[in-house]
Amino acid sequence: MSTSLQPRFRTWLLQGLNDRATQHAGPHRVEPEEQHQHAWWKVMCLTGVDYFSTLGYQPGIAALAAGAVAPLATLVLVALTLLGALPVYRRVAKESPRGEGSIAMLEHTLPWWAGKLFVLVLLGFAATDFLITMTLSAADAAAHAVENPYAPHWLHGQQLVLTLVLLGLLAAVFLRGFAEAIGIAVVLVTLYLALNAVVVGVGVVDVLRHPHVISDWHRLLFTEHPDWLAVIGTSLLVFPKLALGLSGFETGVAVMPQITGDPSDTPGNPAGRIRGAHRLLMTSALVMSVYLVLSSFVTTLLIPQKAFEKGGPANGRALAYFAHEHLGSAFGTVYDLSTIAILWFAGASAMAGLLNLVPRYLPRYGMAPRWAKAIRPLVLVFSAIAFFVTWVFDASVDAQGGAYATGVLVLITSASVAVTISARAAGQHTLLLAFGAVATVFAYTTATNVVERPDGVRIGGLFILAILLVSFASRVSRAFELRGTTVNFDARARAFVAETAKCGTLRVVANEPDARDAKEYRQKAAEARQVNDLPGWAPLLFLEVTVDDSSDFEADLDVRGEERFGYRILTVTSSVVPNTVAELLLEMRDQSGLVPHVYFSWNEGSPLVGLLRFLFIGEGEVAPVTREVLRRAEPDVSRRPLVHVG
Structure with missing residues (x-):
């Protein structure tokens, strides 16, 4: 690189960083420039590419895990979403409005170095959640593309290469900036939800035209389970396998700094930003709940159970299968392309979460280089890690599923514990009992997932170990800086x-x-x-x-x-x-x-x-x-x- 380009490249790479390398802090220190902000519904689309994209596989997972009970198990998931996760994260948004998430609420639970180690462990699980979201979603998108009957023959067997290309394109979008990422997310989410509305709407009409499928389902339900108590028990037991439908809440509070607030907002009381975050969480939860319930009923009633089994045409792609079968190959192909696009860009939500979360902790702890406060270097670092993880797992979706579920559930459990502690400190006894009950449910769900898929904890442990080693090495290397x-x-x-x-x-x-x-x-x-x-x-x-x-x-x-x-x-x-x-x-x-x-x-x-x-x-x-x-x-x-x- 020529010497004339080096300063311009460095300026571009470190844009937004207040470099103090040659000056000590003082009363005239320049504050970092404010980042560009967006309407809450646009930011919802950025988080929604992860949250809403689970429609691509959630109905199939529910049908495979619960059989005829799948619609009722989905109702349990929706109930916990609206009555558990949503109130928890509304509280997190209110008490941690600068994007630190529930981790900030737990940061001072333990004193001195123990508190820092606790935060690093939680950051390890957050990194597991967000990075595996990037790699798993890109791998799933690549798998959809490779397995499509219209895909060119030379693409078969190239899932790893295609996944790396998709991750590279995602990095390129974020190197351009958040505005570009949010703009793409708005288009993808709007298109995907519209196509799903058509698919689910056609399914509901089919059920109404053929009411016998309801009686057939009811008969099958009580053939498999003798009474309602058994049905409810099965719904509760299979719920942990459906918990991936809860992804997106932690990201929703992590990207709060991107939400436009009121002109009267202050750093100590960003009321407009908090209100926008509440609207984001409420709207996304309600939209997703409606889609989950309707899609589960439609697919369970109208798709043969054998089609959901491993190797079956509806395995992991129930709505896509239904679209091809009931709306024709042309519409089905459009739906496939939309699913591939939103699965690819689901990593954008995770990347946004990492870019908002990591700079708020590690640089402040002296456990990351000073350039870690800038966005573009972090994009390159996270993308390199995503490339490595993809290579290690050979772009396998199944191999990464346990780590993804573990990361999601640990973060939701920690958020539930954080708001429970907050309610206790505020003397809110009713909320203390309510949040405590929610925390217990999520703790049970996390423990069940760990027992069934211990590989998730092992992978999360590797992320935690890596963060600890890098963090303390950075702390030592920065020991002689002005602080x-x-x-x-x-x-x-x-x-x-x-x-x-x-x-x-x-x-x-x-x-x-x-x-x-x-x-x-x-x-x-x-x-x-x-x-x-x-x-x-x-x-x-x-x-x-x-x-x-x-x-x-x-x-x-x-x-x-x-x-x-x-x-x-x-x-x-x-x-x-x-x-x-x-x-x-x-x-x-x-x-x-x-x-x-x-x-x-x-x-x-x-x-x-x-x-x-x-x-x-x-x-x-x-x-x-x-x-x-x-x-x-x-x-x-x-x-x-x-x-x-x-």
């Missing part, structure tokens, strides 16, 4: 800096606070003057950093000026000591126009132990780490604060 998102000195702190600098040299004593009594400050000042040969008249400014939660990476640095026993002290709370000291020294340099001198005492003990203490509890070898952070942050030696150790 303040903002730096603010109060009026008294600014005055202390200005008055200390009047003598022509800004001398700062780094103090690890202990008793904070007169003896501590007197001894520290005397030690600094003696070891560094400082004159008695030279004013000293103490700097004290208190570590709050060392598992955090970034923090707002609010510096307060205090005076104790005649000594002037700057105090700040942060997640790490040396990086904060370095950042504040740079800010004091900019305020005073003088290069500060900072004075430390050597720590006793093993340097290796000190380094580990720095990495995990934010303290340790403060002096050498501070110097290294300054060296990386300020390449100009003449402007770099001077570190003295004695």
